[in-house]
Amino acid sequence: MSLFQRLAQRLASTRGALADGLSSLFRGGRPIDDELLGELERLLYTADLGPTATAVTAELKRLHGRGELHGEEDVRQALHTMLMERMEQDSGEVDLDTHSPTVILVVGVNGSGKTTTIAKLAHRFQEAGKSVLLGAADTYRAAAADQLEIWAERNGAQLVRQHTDRADPAAVAFDAVTAGVAREVDVVLIDTAGRLHTQKNLMDELDKVRRVIDKCLPGAPHHTWLVLDGTNGQNAIQQARHFTESVDVSGLIVAKLDGTARGGALFGIKEALGLPVLYVGTGEQLELLEVFEPEAFVNAIVSAGLETPSD
Amino acid sequence: MFESLTQRLTQSFAGLRGRRELTAENIDEGLSAVRTALLEADVHFELATEFTERVSARALGAERVKGVDASDQFVHAVHEELVELMGPEDATLEFAKRGPTVILMAGLQGAGKTTTCAKLALHLRDKHAKRPLLVAADIKRPAAVEQLRVLGERLKIPVFHKEGVAPPDVCAAGLAAAEAGGQDVVILDTAGRMHVDDELMAEVAQIADRTRPHNQLLVVDAMTGQDALQSARAFHERLTLTGVVLTKMDGDARGGAAISLKRVTGCPLLFLGVGEGLEDLDPFQAERMAGRILGMGDVVGLVETAQENIDEHEAQAGFEKMVMGSFTLEDMLGMIRMVRKMGPMKKVMGMMPGMGSLGDMDVDEGEMNRLEALFTSMTPGERIQPEILDVSRRRRIARGSGQEVGKVNELIKRFKDLKKGMKQLNKMGLGSMLGKAGKREALAGMSPTGGMVDPKAGKGPGMLGGLGGALSGGLGGLLGGGGDGAGLGGGLGGGLPDMGASGMGAPGGMARPMGSSPTRGQSDLAKQRKKDKAKRKQKRKNRKKR
Ligand SMILES: Nc1nc2c(ncn2[C@@H]2O[C@H](COP(=O)(O)OP(=O)(O)OP(=O)(O)O)[C@@H](O)[C@H]2O)c(=O)[nH]1
Ligand SMILES: Nc1nc2c(ncn2[C@@H]2O[C@H](COP(=O)(O)OP(=O)(O)OP(=O)(O)O)[C@@H](O)[C@H]2O)c(=O)[nH]1
Ligand SMILES: [Mg+2]
Ligand SMILES: [Mg+2]
Numbered sequence: 001m002s003l004f005q006r007l008a009q010r011l012a013s014t015r016g017a018l019a020d021g022l023s024s025l026f027r028g029g030r031p032i033d034d035e036l037l038g039e040l041e042r043l044l045y046t047a048d049l050g051p052t053a054t055a056v057t058a059e060l061k062r063l064h065g066r067g068e069l070h071g072e073e074d075v076r077q078a079l080h081t082m083l084m085e086r087m088e089q090d091s092g093e094v095d096l097d098t099h100s101p102t103v104i105l106v107v108g109v110n111g112s113g114k115t116t117t118i119a120k121l122a123h124r125f126q127e128a129g130k131s132v133l134l135g136a137a138d139t140y141r142a143a144a145a146d147q148l149e150i151w152a153e154r155n156g157a158q159l160v161r162q163h164t165d166r167a168d169p170a171a172v173a174f175d176a177v178t179a180g181v182a183r184e185v186d187v188v189l190i191d192t193a194g195r196l197h198t199q200k201n202l203m204d205e206l207d208k209v210r211r212v213i214d215k216c217l218p219g220a221p222h223h224t225w226l227v228l229d230g231t232n233g234q235n236a237i238q239q240a241r242h243f244t245e246s247v248d249v250s251g252l253i254v255a256k257l258d259g260t261a262r263g264g265a266l267f268g269i270k271e272a273l274g275l276p277v278l279y280v281g282t283g284e285q286l287e288l289l290e291v292f293e294p295e296a297f298v299n300a301i302v303s304a305g306l307e308t309p310s311d
Numbered sequence: 312m313f314e315s316l317t318q319r320l321t322q323s324f325a326g327l328r329g330r331r332e333l334t335a336e337n338i339d340e341g342l343s344a345v346r347t348a349l350l351e352a353d354v355h356f357e358l359a360t361e362f363t364e365r366v367s368a369r370a371l372g373a374e375r376v377k378g379v380d381a382s383d384q385f386v387h388a389v390h391e392e393l394v395e396l397m398g399p400e401d402a403t404l405e406f407a408k409r410g411p412t413v414i415l416m417a418g419l420q421g422a423g424k425t426t427t428c429a430k431l432a433l434h435l436r437d438k439h440a441k442r443p444l445l446v447a448a449d450i451k452r453p454a455a456v457e458q459l460r461v462l463g464e465r466l467k468i469p470v471f472h473k474e475g476v477a478p479p480d481v482c483a484a485g486l487a488a489a490e491a492g493g494q495d496v497v498i499l500d501t502a503g504r505m506h507v508d509d510e511l512m513a514e515v516a517q518i519a520d521r522t523r524p525h526n527q528l529l530v531v532d533a534m535t536g537q538d539a540l541q542s543a544r545a546f547h548e549r550l551t552l553t554g555v556v557l558t559k560m561d562g563d564a565r566g567g568a569a570i571s572l573k574r575v576t577g578c579p580l581l582f583l584g585v586g587e588g589l590e591d592l593d594p595f596q597a598e599r600m601a602g603r604i605l606g607m608g609d610v611v612g613l614v615e616t617a618q619e620n621i622d623e624h625e626a627q628a629g630f631e632k633m634v635m636g637s638f639t640l641e642d643m644l645g646m647i648r649m650v651r652k653m654g655p656m657k658k659v660m661g662m663m664p665g666m667g668s669l670g671d672m673d674v675d676e677g678e679m680n681r682l683e684a685l686f687t688s689m690t691p692g693e694r695i696q697p698e699i700l701d702v703s704r705r706r707r708i709a710r711g712s713g714q715e716v717g718k719v720n721e722l723i724k725r726f727k728d729l730k731k732g733m734k735q736l737n738k739m740g741l742g743s744m745l746g747k748a749g750k751r752e753a754l755a756g757m758s759p760t761g762g763m764v765d766p767k768a769g770k771g772p773g774m775l776g777g778l779g780g781a782l783s784g785g786l787g788g789l790l791g792g793g794g795d796g797a798g799l800g801g802g803l804g805g806g807l808p809d810m811g812a813s814g815m816g817a818p819g820g821m822a823r824p825m826g827s828s829p830t831r832g833q834s835d836l837a838k839q840r841k842k843d844k845a846k847r848k849q850k851r852k853n854r855k856k857r
Contacts, residue, residue, distance in 0.1 A: 141458075
């Protein structure tokens with residue numbers, strides 16, 4: 001089931017016959033006016049669109065002023081177009097055939113979902129017939145390597161880890177890539193410790209991991225993916241900005257979109273950095289990773305209901 | 312990338328300066344600046360609107376102070392309102408009268424529950440002389456039990472787990488084990504769960520049913536967006552939350568989610584997680600949080616760090632010298648070293664008003680080292696009498712420090728600008744006042760946040776706040792190299808409405824609108840602030856008694 005289908009189902013189950021957020025604005029045959037557009041802005045804001053919400057609403061107001069919006073369907077169309085334009089990107093599965101092995105470095109702030117996402121990616125790639133090796137370069141957090149090891153076992157993926165406390169993450173990454181080359185695996189996924197983007201020394205450490213990987217296998221890592229927590233708000237933009245500056249992020253994965261959060265900060269990230277969104281995580285199980293579909297993402301935003309602080 | 316609120320207010324109030332009255336018309340721009348700041352901080356849309364309405368009523372209403380600059384009055388109202396909303400700040404954990412105190416930790420995935428369990432255990436053992444037991448009740452996430460075990464081992468605090476049973480049973484067994492083993496606090500680490508997952512929400516409710524926790528804490532990531540409202544509400548519906556812990560506050564998240572948390576749970580914010588280390592747990596402080604959400608820097612945090620690491624007398628002496636104009640390079644070095652003692656520059660700068668938003672400005676320690684090297688390549692005589700620094704001395708210093716002569720010149724120019732700025736301030740009446748009884752008061756009043764910091768009879772945070780601000784301006788100028796002014800914005804700009812206009816001190820100056828002017832150190836507003844402060848203190852005391 002896709003993200004949108006699941007969402008639609010949940011909406012249907014919890015809200016009875018209520019239609020999506022946008023049509024609820026038009027309930028009772030309300031005319032399009034500033035008040036209605038204001039509520040629409042609120043709907044977008046509560047999906048974490050931030051300044052994009054204001055921009056989009058302003059554009060709708062302009063269209064309305066020119067007499068181009070006549071009812072719910074027009075608004076829906078216009079909104080859809082505007083949001084889709086902002087989400088535009090080349091889609092399709094990641095190419096894993098050019099390099100052997102393809103080395104993917106996974107980075108992100110603390111607890112965003114990196115390790116779990118790596119397990120899901122491994123699962124996905126293996127289903128596609130690839131052999132996968134995981135490198136446990138999070139040598140900092142308690143039991144981080146154990147966590148990855150359990151996932152590797154469940155997946156039947158190979159694992160390179162160290163058992164000493166606080167080993168050098170770059171050394172683990174080096175070992176993992178070396179093993180990946182020697183064992184001729186198709187994909188090497190490197191897990192890294194969570195770090196806040198404001199921690200310069202830790203960002204430098206990450207850069208060092210990258211450089212060491214490149215020494216080990218020139219041109220690698222071939223991808224550096226940033227895992228964002230879908231429940232995060234505007235701070236996600238700062239994360240994307242700083243991680244991109246430090247380690248040249250090439251793609252985004254948004255985890256935890258199985259709750260009520262909509263991940264609207266992606267709009268700001270797209271606008272500022274233009275990074276492609278590759279996958280979304282929609283649960284804790286191995287299978288719950290979906291290829292990002294702008295359409296479903298945009299629809300999910302419009303479908304959200306309006307929450308009020310006091311209901 | 313975000314403009315700080317103070318920056319924004321400065322712009323929107325440009326036309327308001329000098330005017331005495333806030334009116335329904337001229338307040339609008341200010342309100343919209345506040346609202347934008349709140350939204351950028353991830354405050355829930357609805358709550359941001361609600362808040363600005365209340366601020367408007369407050370600023371225009373009965374509590375307003377006559378004869379005070381409109382923008383000062385406005386910022387005061389905003390800040391006070393937010394502090395009130397965030398409080399109380401002295402809430403504590405509830406301890407059981409008999410038997411072990413049970414603390415349940417719940418929250419979304421990856422919020423920081425397990426880490427916070429360990430931090431809390433350490434806190435309770437070291438600060439409250441408790442004997443905690445950690446209970447590992449997350450059987451879902453791979454290696455979650457092991458994670459808690461490792462943390463417990465590090466702290467030498469026991470960790471309980473029971474294989475093969477459901478989490479409510481693990482918790483009940485843990486409680487029994489604590490009773491048997493003489494532990495007086497039981498901390499239950501539960502699995503992360505989405506609030507829409509009915510099964511798991513029922514499970515956590517069942518854990519609460521079985522163990523009757525005295526404290527049911529919701530652990531929330533400070534980076535959480537608008538969804539904080541919905542998720543917190545769902546947890547509150549299933550549990551009887553008693554408090555909230557906001558984690559990952561060591562980054563640059565503004566933490567607006569805190570407002571939603573307060574609003575929908577009605578529970579006090581108890582602790583802030585400020586790092587991955589197990590000692591990185593701070594008690595919650597409303598003023599600090601308010602300043603942060605508004606984008607005004609973590610002034611209180613800075614002052615506290617300063618208090619812990621700065622020799623009070625040394626600091627005061629340096630600051631007074633600076634004010635009196637007898638400030639030398641030697642004093643400047645002393646100040647820089649003092650600030651560096653507070654921790655890595657990045658962290659310190661992050662806490663400074665206005666500097667927090669300079670995320671893009673890298674304050675690397677190397678640069679600080681190079682700066683210090685310039686000072687240490689001078690002779691003490693040169694530091695005390697900078698006038699003697701001629702071309703050949705400068706060249707020698709450059710060689711000695713392994714840097715270009717330009718760097719030496721730059722430092723000396725900054726130093727001169729700093730002194731010049733001081734002189735100007737003195738001319739504006741500060742000096743004369745300082746000679747008199749009000750000196751300490753004035754220094755206190757110069758804290759970059761004015762009403763935010765308790766002057767405590769002139770000693771303590773107020774003065775240090777002033778120092779912090781002065782240094783943020785000064786160092787900001789030195790490091791950033793931007794701004795041709797004296798780099799004094801934070802310290803004195805804190806109180807001088809007109810300094811910003813003369814382009815003094817780039818980043819520190821952002822703190823300006825929060826300040827009370829030392830030239831009117833005993834203004835009505837200042838008096839009012841003191842009264843408010845006293846009132847709040849009294850309220851706090853009363854609460855404690857109850
Ligand atoms: N509901 C849900 N939970 C997720 C998702 N992805 C990860 N999680 C959960 O989020 C929590 C944190 O995930 P991790 O994979 O450990 O996160 P991390 O980024 O590796 O964390 P650190 O290494 O500590 O920085 C775990 O409880 C995961 O099960 C998702 O898509 N949906
Ligand atoms: N920088 C920072 N990191 C933190 C803080 N608190 C927790 N973390 C980190 O956040 C990540 C997740 O923390 P956990 O304690 O595993 O979170 P959790 O809520 O137990 O996660 P689940 O059990 O998977 O739901 C880890 O990498 C922690 O080290 C904090 O205050 N600051
Ligand atoms: Mg991890
Ligand atoms: Mg946990």
